[in-house]
Every structure is written in C-alpha cells, then in structure tokens.
Amino acid sequence: MRRFLQSDLFYSFRYSPVAIVSFVIIVFIILTAIFADLIAPNNPFDPASLNLMNGFTPPMQANDFTGETFLMGTDDQGRDLFSTILYGLRISLFVGVMAVMLAMLLGVMLGLVAGFVGGWIDSFIMRFADIQMTFPSILVAMLIYGVAKGILPPEVRYEMSIAVLIMSIGLSEWVPFARTVRGSTLVEKEKEYIIAAKMVGLSRYQIMIRHILPNVLSPVLVIATITFALAIIAEATLSFLGVGVPTTKPSLGTLIRIGQDFLFSGEWWILFFPAVTLLAFALSINLFGDWLRDTLNPKLK
Amino acid sequence: MLIIIFRRLLQAVLVLLFVALISFLIFRFVGNPVESLLGQEATVAQRAALEEALGLNDPIHIQYADFVWRALQFDFGNSYRGALPVAELILLRLPATLELALTSAIFALVFGVIAGIYTAINKGSFLTNFILSSSLIGVSLPTFLIGVLLIWIFSVELNWLPSFGRGEVVSLGWWSTGFLTSSGLKSLILPSITLGLYQMTLIMRLTRSEMLEVLRQDYIRLPRALGLSSRQIYVFHALPNILIPVITITGLQVGSIIAFAIITETVFQWPGVGLLFINAVYFVDIPVMSAYLLLVGFTFVIINLIVDLLYLAIDPRLRDTELRSEV
DSSP states (O other), X not given: OHHHHTSHHHHHHHTOHXXXXXXXXXXHHHHHHXXXXXXXXXXXXXXXXXXXXXXXXXXXXXXXXXXXXXXXXXXXXXXXXXXXXXXXXXXXXXHHHHHHHHHHHHHHHHHHHHHHHOHHHHHHHHHHHHHHHHSOHHHHHHHHHHHHHXXXXXXXXXXXXXXXXXXXXXXXXXXXXXXXXXXXXHHHTXXXXXXXXXXXXXXXXXXXXXXXXXXXXXXXXXXXXXXXXXXXXXXXXXXXXXXXXXXXXXXXXXXXXXXXXXXXXXXXXXXXXXXXXXXXXXXXXXXXXXXXXXXXXXXXX | OHHHHHHHHHHHHHHHHHHHHHHHHIIXXXXXXXXXXXXXXXXXXXXXXXXXXXXXXXXXXXXXXXHHHHHHTTOOOBOTTTTOBHHHHHHHHHHHHHHHHHHHHHHHHHHHHHHHHHHHHSTTOHHHHHHHHHHHHHHHSOHHHHHHHHIIIIIIISOOSOOSSOOSOEEETTEEESTTSXXXXXXXXXXXXXXXXXXXXXXHHHHHHHHHHHTTSHHHHHHHHHTOOHHHIIIIIIHHHHHHXXXXXXXXXHHHHHHHHHHHHHHTTOOSHHHHHHHHHHTTOHHHHHHHHHHHHHHHHHHHHHHHHHHHHHOHHHHHHHHHHHO
C-alpha cells in the first residue's frame, strides 16, 4: 500500500482534478449498483411490487391515485425510476465487465500465441483481426447477436439474451488486446531470459504462460479500461435498439428507449434521469481511461 | 506501380471472398435457404425439389462458389418476412441511407474543417476552449443519446424540426430523393447532425493538429514576412497542405458512417437499409443479415482500396518503399 501511495501513478492522480472527479463518480456509480438492493426503495424486477396506478408519476410529486411519491418519478408501468436505474446499472455493469473479461481472455490468448508461435498461425490470426477491424465493433456485435439468436432454439432465446449480449460485445472487442499483446510478445521473446528459459528446457507452454504473459500484461490494463467504456456504450446502444437485454429487466439503454416514446406526451423524466446517469458514467470512464493511458504510456497519446 | 495496384486489387478480392464465406456460412447453416426462397407455406415435395435444384446436396465448396456467383448477380434469396427478394428490399431503401450518409459526411467535413482551423488559429480563446471541451463530451456521448436529446430540444421543446421519417420524397426512376422538397430537407437536418457529430469532432481534431504543425513551417512564415494578409495565408498556403490527410480520414470514415446509420435510422425511424438490418436482427431474418454483411463488406473494401490507391498516387515515397520491401 505504501509503495502504491508513493508511486508515480498515485502522484499524477493526486494532481489531476479530472482523474479524481471521474474516479469518484465511477466508484460512486459502481457502489450504488452493487448495493442496489439496500438503496433502492423497491425491486422493479419483481412484477408483484409494481402498481400500474403509479404509472407516469412526476418526480417528487404525489401520485393522483395512490398518493405515493417517487424521487425520480415512475415510468409507464409504475416502476420507480430511481430503483430501476440502480438495478439497470447493475445489469449494464455486469454485461460490461463480463464482455471485457471475455474480450481480454480471448485477445490476450490469441495475441500471445500469434506472437510466440509465429508462422501461418500468426498470419491467420492477424489477418482475421485486420478484417474484423475494418468493420465497426458495434456492427460486429449486432451481427453476432443476430446469428447467435438464429442458432439458439426459440424457447431459450429470451432467457439467454444477456449471455448472448455478453458474447457479442466480447467477441467484437478482442482485436486491440490481441494486437498489443502480440506486439509486446514479439519484443519479449527475443530477450535473454527467454533464451535462457529455452536452454533450461522449459516447454513452450511454460515459457508462454509463466514468463512472457506476466511481462506483456501492463498495457492490457489501459486497453481494458477503454474497452469497458466501449462495452457499456455498446450495451446501452444494443438495448436501446431493442436487441439487448429483455424488457422486463431494463438497463439504461432500454429505459432511454421507453423515455423517447413518452417524450412527446410530456413525461420528460423517464428519459432525463437514465440519460444523465449514462452520460455521467460514460464520460467519467472515458476521461479516466484517457488519463490512465497518458500516465502509463505517454507514447500512445 | 502496376504491380502494386494489382496486388492491392488481389488483396481486396481475397478479403471480399472471406467476407462472402462468413456471409455464406450464416446463410447456409444458421438460416434455412429453402424456407427463404419458398416461404413457409410450401409442401414437402416442393421443398425436396428446391433442395435438389439449389444444389444443397452438392459438396460445400461448390455451394459456396454458387453463393458467390448468385451474390454477384444480386440474388440473395428471399426475406423470411414478407417473402420479398432481399435485393429488392435493399434497393428500395438504399437511397434513404445514401442521402443521409452523404449529408452527414458533408456536414462533418465542412464544420469539422472550419472548427479545426478556427481552434488552431485562435489558440486559447474562450470559444476555442469551449469547442474543444464540448467535443470531448460529444465523443463520449453514445450516438443514440445525441439523437434523442436533439429530438427533445428541436422537435419537442422548440417544435422546429420533424422527429421521424424522411418527409415528402420525389421519385426519380427507382431512386427516391428527399433533397427536392422542403419537408424532406427539414427531416434530414437532425439525423445528419446525429450521424455526423462524431466524425465532425474527429475531423476537427485532425485539422487542428495538422494546422498547428503547418503553421510552424517556413512557407507560412515567409509570406507573412512579405506582408500577405492572414486570411490569404491560411486559405492559400496552409489549407491545401492539410487537406490530403483530412480527406483521407473522411473517406475512411464513410464506412463507419454507414454502420452507425443503423443507430441513427432507428432513433429517427429513417426508412433506410440500417433500419432494415436492425429489424432483421430482431426477427432473426437471416437472408437479410447475410446480404447486409456482404453489402457493407463490399462498401468498406472498395473505400479502403480507393483510399490506398489515392495515397499511392499522391505520395511517391510510398511507392518506393513498397517496391523496395518486395525486393
């Protein structure tokens, strides 16, 4: 801990107001999402707790029929928006984290193999990555989502939505990880300690996992932060387009879509609060990721 | 030079064949080609006959060659919904998407270059700082949120501009255009801003950094010493030197404009190809998805090819290095 407090990273963090503010917002949002059960006044995913009479209650005003008051108002189905945003954030975060893990696992593995083994395996993986990079990742994610739904039998499509969503976002974001790891692997494998390890007679597998992997991981952290922001936005976008999470468990994107439908009839709060939450979150992660990149690796700037 | 062009063409064809392979695998194994051509009301005998006629019992590489051959003739099978030929559906909606993409590309280019030059020349002024910091928010905002917010401000609160559709369109042969009516032009404004905003910030940042670089050069200092006005220097001496990278980037961005059109078209219910695709994903309409993949892949590859070749034509140094790397 003391080593961390004296590190360059922490020094730069202390003197960067942007980094501090965005970090606080990120931590705050993540904590509220994790402890959603404790903070939220009611559980929006439980149909029994919903009262349709509460629908369209404006924020901080008593409902005409039931007399109940809600901090951020309610949506068309009488869901308390504040609670729904908290639970929705939890889904967004879960999808984002899992998708980044998947992309990272796949990208690091493929990049390591491509860089270390070389030859036609390397060319094959990297050409595939090049072609995938030609297409924007959101398009790739939509395509994978559609194909996965086509493969699944219709009965389980609905329940598998979240898993399919994680897979499509994860598979659409692995390329940057693979490229970076491959690059550093190419550098590492020429170094003397690897030659020494080879002479000692370690297997390729051991060298790759035990010796090269730990030394190529540091830029992966930066890419993971940026990818996390992308994944959160991708999830919101897909859910907004109606090809993401199921509507009974709305995430921020779904709520914004519902909000857009009621914009013309004057129920602005259904759109406003989820939009502000998403904006604050996406902006903070982006700013924090930029700061992290500039600090850890100024060359990437 | 000819060798390089030929090699680039070959690469492009290989990439296209690969995209076609994925598209084929989706079409053949995720979807059901027989159903896509006959619809769901066909009899068993009809199905068997069509299976034989389509060559679904042939070896897989022959089926693939056949798929590519049919795709070259714009035959992508029938949509599952409505059983119309996919090519017809796409052709019907293509003008809407192309007009939207073109307008937002022009919007992004014009405003991006102007803002980029302004912020480079007036370093540190209030407006510059304002533009730069708001561009950061613009980059972080998801496209759909920009669209929804624009609708809220300009359609709901101010009631100036329409929030959905293309307005009135005029048909010129098979092409339907919204450029010729006032409601069509009004409908274009919000979607093009939504779609072009990200590209605009990108072009602005690029223009700004190129401009800052160029303004340090001797050929800018000399005319200034000779007494030319600032405006003359910026327009005739600096601008031509930054346009090449800016136009290249804009060209490369056309691909992502087409992809992000899916989102914009959904927000504004714009009757284009993107809306067709997202509905296909929603209803698992495999033939439409596979055809869309081919179409977008084709567009991307062609754009990249043109940009690559333009680069070679503009910058002779690239030709030399390419040839040397070959020897």
